[in-house]
Amino acid sequence: MSSIVEKGKLVKGKVVLIRKTLIESLTNPKALIGTGFKLINSLVEDITKSVSFKLISRTKSQDTTNVAGKVGKDSYLENKASVLRTLEGIKEEFDIYFEWEDIHMGIPGAFYVTNRMNDEFFLVSLTLEYPAPTTDHDQNNIHFECNSWVHNQKFYKTDRIFFANIPYLPGKATPVTLQTYREEELKNLRGDGTGKREKWDRIYDYDVYNDLGFLPSDGQEDHPVLGGLKYPYPRRVRTGRKLIHNNKNGGEYEEPAEDNYVPRDENFSNVKGKEFRELGKESLGRVTPLLLSLYLKTTTNEFNGFEEVQRMYEGGVNLPISIPGNCTPSVLQFPPPNVIQESKFAWMTDEEFAREMIAGVNPVVIRRLKIEELASPCKPLCNCTQPSTITNEKLEINMNEVKVDERYMKLTVIIEIKFVEQALAQGRLFILDYYDAFMSYLTKINQLHSAKAYATRTFLYLKDDGTLKPLAIELSKPHKCEDRYLGIESIVVLPADRGVESTIWQLAKAHVVVNDTNYHQLISHWLNTHAVIEPFAIATHRNLSVLHPIYKLLHPHFRDTININALARKSLITAGGIIEQTFLPGPYSMEMSSAVYKNWVFTDQALPNDLIKRGMAVKDNSAPHGLSLAIKDYPYAVDGLEIWNAIKSWVQKYVSLYYSKDDAVQQDTELQAWWKEVQEKGHPDLKDAQWPKMQTSEELVETLSTIIWIGSALHAAVNFGQYPYGGYILNRPTQSRRWIPKEGTPEYIEMSKNPQEAFLKTITPKYQTVVDLSVLELLSTHSSDEVYLGQRDSLDWTADQKAKVLFTSFTERLKQIEDDISDRNLNQELKNRTGPIKLPYTVLLPTSEKGITFRGIPNSISI
Structure with a gap:
């Protein structure tokens, strides 16, 4: 020009x-x-x-x-x-x-x-x-x-x-x-809080989760409105649709709508919208022929062996019917998930079972075991208390390491740590604990058709080579006596590699993974990323002008989030929707996530704070990133800390351009209004929690870094491995339908004769598997117009040249991190990086191509 x-x-x-x-x-x-x-x-x-x-x-x-x-x-x-x-x-x-x-x-x-x-x-x-x-x-x-x-x-x-x-x-x-x-435009975006929102509106306002609906078969307490003192929940975008009164529980629910309102600019781009619809039609379209074939009773809903499961990825399963004229396929086939591309059975090993707790799709729950947890009784369902069935003696049975003596090429038992107290003192004992999250709902869950579930606790030992070894699994459920639930019944299963004991061990691991899969989807994924971040997006648009430098920093990290959440509420997590049909808690799924949300703390979501709280790291100024990891080869933590520190460094330098003193933070009226509204309107059920005061630039930097971390890397870590790991239902089942058989029962005899059949009848059946895989495929796919961490969709996102220079440095740092992660994945001494399934931990590599790639950190929760 x-x-x-x-x-x-x-x-x-x-x-x-x-x-x-x-x-x-x-x-x-x-x-x-x-x-x-x-x-x-x-x-x-x-x-x-x-x-x-x-x-x-x-x-x-x-x-x-x-x-x-x-x-x-x-x-x-x-x-x-x-x-x-x-x-x-x-x-x-x-x-x-x-x-x-x-x-x-x-x-x-x-x-x-x-x-x-x-x-x-x-x-x-x-x-x-x-x-x-x-x-x-x-x-x-x-x-x-x-x-x-x-x-x-x-x-x-x-x-x-x-x-x-x-x-x-x-x-x-x-x-x-x-x-x-500036003030007038913010007023337009806030609206007046009244009226039904139309598709052309650009109004951002809050509402409770009263849009998930209810079912005619509901009892008085089923499918409650989420949001409030009894069922606390983050808020979502208000649509203003007409309310329907539920006579059973007195709740006010939004009437269903063909399209959920989102502010106009929150809709997917034309490119992403087209790809999303096409992929959704392709993946979810697989359900229809199988559903009809089941309806016509031309096939059973049980898999006939592992081979039938395998055929879904190799050649496909010939369906007994096809429907002329609607292009419905007569062959059911899915892309092979990464977990079985190198080996069809490595997922069954104890090494892989444990490795996925620190490098799988849900590496954010495992924690160090505390000595008082072994001595303390389990938390009771009522006034009856029973001691934990886990004893030191049971843990010590498998704490010995078996090593190869290379001089004589023979196996030698090395008793390096003999007592639990020693292992605890050396930080070698860990636990994957789902007791509290599931126990209070097991009575309801186990009354559902076919559901048979435990609350699980898995105990693990850190070996010299840096890998984790399962020591024992405790399976607990409410104990019914005289028509009252008076206590807790627990069994402990120890590792075994032969005979009926090995089948019971595999079934116990399956029950653990069912707990893990459901907690992952409902809590780690949906609640702790999608749901909690939406109020921040709403508050940002309502209180921070597009002229505000913090708006320019945060806006890319909310791209498509409000829209994908609205789509999820419409089909995935709605009453009677996909999650309730195919996941263990069924109609209690969202209520369970509400119970966990009660204890959600914003500051704990920062990766260093999370690791410290779980005992997976301690502060150490001499260590990289100021933390010493309890497990040195913890892929999620190692890669994540590099990403976290790159984000925080970028945010810190950016904030310093505009806030030279703490007074500037305190006197920023839009910023203070934004933060007040996040607490009082976005997360009002937790407004008394310990939120940052937002009085210093340090608090601002930590807060912004945490928001960006949740919306980018944390979501990527728990989302884009869903199909690579969970696409093989045997590895990550979503349902458990049988308890561990007791000796002398017909189920026990069946298990002894046909372990595969017993396993398949315990986990997710055929129809629910097809639905699950179809959804996981959709959720694990990157669109072609995705914008990744360290990228912007426009080079002109700001006119501040200093900010652009800082962002370029951030981009370059992420490129170096990507190289470092790739190098670590080639290091054979880091056994947790690939494991028995030979799948490198790539999910935190910042960039990606289109499709299911098991890598890439989008700027935002966009799928």
């Missing part, structure tokens, strides 16, 4: 936008209503005559009584050969000329846009050729990064406004000419 165009007093600009596609208009029901002329007119509307722009000054006020920036005249788009829209939405560039005189109008800092067309369009950006005075922000061009849908003007109470990408703190730091516009 040249500088100011010598065409009178005109300033040239370039507008980039995406028009609604021809197909979108043709499939819009409202566009088809009437005579048809409206539809034809909408397809050929001349955007150059129907969309206008008006510049707003950031240096010149309207007059002495109105300090708001001067507003220029309407200008229209030019230089477009065709007004007809395309079959696919693509970026289009238009020239535009503004009548604007610098002496009288000053320097542009914002603009209004008015859309008079029937259809909305997506405004990407406006760039002005404007050689403003040289500062840290001003260059030869003034850039407005927009990325927003603009509807017809009749849908807005005030004109749509966009600001130049120059960051300003609120108050005196913002040009006085822009302050009114």
Whole structure:
């Protein structure tokens, strides 16, 4: 571009936008209503005559009584050969000329846009050729990064406004000419808290989880509304739909809707939306033929051996029916999950069972065992207490290590640690504990059809080679006596490699994994990433202006989160939805996550704090990242700490650009309002918890780093390994349908004769497996337009050149981390990096390609 165009007093600009596609208009029901002329007119509307722009000054006020920036005249788009829209939405560039005189109008800092067309369009950006005075922000061009849908003007109470990408703190730091516009735009985004939200609205507000629905078969306490003192929960975006009264429990529930409202700009991009729909149709479409075949009773819902499970990935399973004309496949086939690509049976080993606790899809629960936990009784269901059935003697049985004496090539028993007390003192004992999370719900769960579950605790020993060895599994469930649940019945299963004892050990491990799989999906994944981050996204839009430097930092880390959560509430976690159909807790799934949320603490979500709380690390200034790990080869922690420290370093340097003293944090009105609202409206059920006070830049840095960590790396760690590990249902079943058989029973005899059949009848059956795998495949897939940590979807995300330089350093640091992770995965001395299944721990590699890749850290929770 040249500088100011010598065409009178005109300033040239370039507008980039995406028009609604021809197909979108043709499939819009409202566009088809009437005579048809409206539809034809909408397809050929001349955007150059129907969309206008008006510049707003950031240096010149309207007059002495109105300090708001001067507003220029309407200008229209030019230089477009065709007004007809395309079959696919693509970026289009238009020239535009503004009548604007610098002496009288000053320097542009914002603009209004008015859309008079029937259809909305997506405004990407406006760039002005404007050689403003040289500062840290001003260059030869003034850039407005927009990325927003603009509807017809009749849908807005005030004109749509966009600001130049120059960051300003609120108050005196913002040009006085822009302050009114800044406050007005935030007011528009907050709305007034009333009315039903429409698809064109851009309003961010809070509501409880009253949109999950209820079932006619519910009892008085089934499917409660989540959010409140009894069932605490994070808040979600308010839709304002009509409420339905549930006479059984007195709750008020939103009536179902075909599409859940999300603020317009929270919808998926055209590219991602198309890919998501196509993949969803492909993956979830597999369910229909099997469902019909089951309905016609032409096949059983039980797998007939491991070979039938294997056929789902190798050649496919021939279904007994097909439906003409609907393109439904007659062969059921899934892509081979990573866990069985090298070996079909390595997943069964004790080494892999333990390794996945620190390098699998849910490596965030395992913790160090405390001596008092062995001495203390189990937490009772009522007033009856019973001591733990785990004793030192039972743990010590398998604490010996068997090693090969290379001199004589024979096995030698090495008793290096003989007593539990010694192992505890040396930090060698660990536990995967699901007792508290499941015990209070087992009575309800075990009354469900076919559900037979325990609350499990798995005890492990850290060997000299850095790997974990399972020592014992405790399986507990409520004990019923005289029609009352008076106590707890527990059994302890020890490792075995032959005979019926080995089958019982495999079944005990399956029960542990069922606990782990359900806790992972409901807590580690959904609650601790998706649900808890949504209030932060809402509060950010409501309280931090797009001009705010913290908004510019955080905004990429909320991309698609509100939309994917709305989709999940509609089909995955809704009453009677996929999770309830195929996961162990069934209708109590979301209520269980509410019970765990009671103890959620924001500051504990920072990786260093999490590791310390679980006893997996201690502070050590001489160690890398200031922490000494309890398990040196803990892939999630090792890789995660590098990512965490890169994030925190970037945030710290960025924050220092705008907050030189703690006073600046305290006096930032938008920031303080944002943080107050996060606690009081976003997480109001936990508002009395220990939240940071937000009085210092150190607290701000830690808070922002934690938000970014949750939305990026933590979610990646617990999400993108779902199909690679869980795509093989034998490795990560979602249901348990039988307890461990007791000697002398028919089930025990069956187990002795056919261990595979006993295993398959214990875990997830066929139909539920197909549903689970279809969903896991969808959730584990990256879209082609994903934006990863260390990337931005635009180089012009800020005009602050210093911030851009810092971000470039962050990007380079992540590239180095990616190389370091790859090098560690090649180190054969680090046995936990790949394990018996030979699957390198790649899930925290920052970048990825499209598809199921078992790697890549998106900026946000976008799937």
